[in-house]
Amino acid sequence: MTTSRGSADDHPLILHFGHEELVVRRRYEVASIINDFLIALWFVVGSVFFLFDSLATAGTVLFLLGSLQFAARPAIRLRRRLHLRRISAGTPAETAADF
Secondary structure: OEEEOOOOOOOOOEEEOOHHHHHHHHHHHHHHHHHHHHHHHHHHHHHHHOOOHHHHHHHHHHHHHHHHHHHHHHHHHHHHHHHHHHHOOOOOOOOOOOO
8 A cells, every 4th residue: 555645626636455365355344244144134033033932042052153153243354454464564553443
């Protein structure tokens, strides 16, 4: 990643990322979004299942699945950071606000 300052007519800051770095960032962002969506799905369906005694066990299984996916969230972020470090050594660290 490189940066440059433009004139008053240009954007004040232009960031240049390598193609491979952008592809990696997008892939991990999509994985994180899908994971978050599935977490929400498991907890909503599990909550509905708890309204019916006959589905309480299935609801518990869905809650457990959602909880395991919560554990996968930091694993996805760590894997992405390691992958980015490998392909673009020397770039500034990312912020904590990234997905």
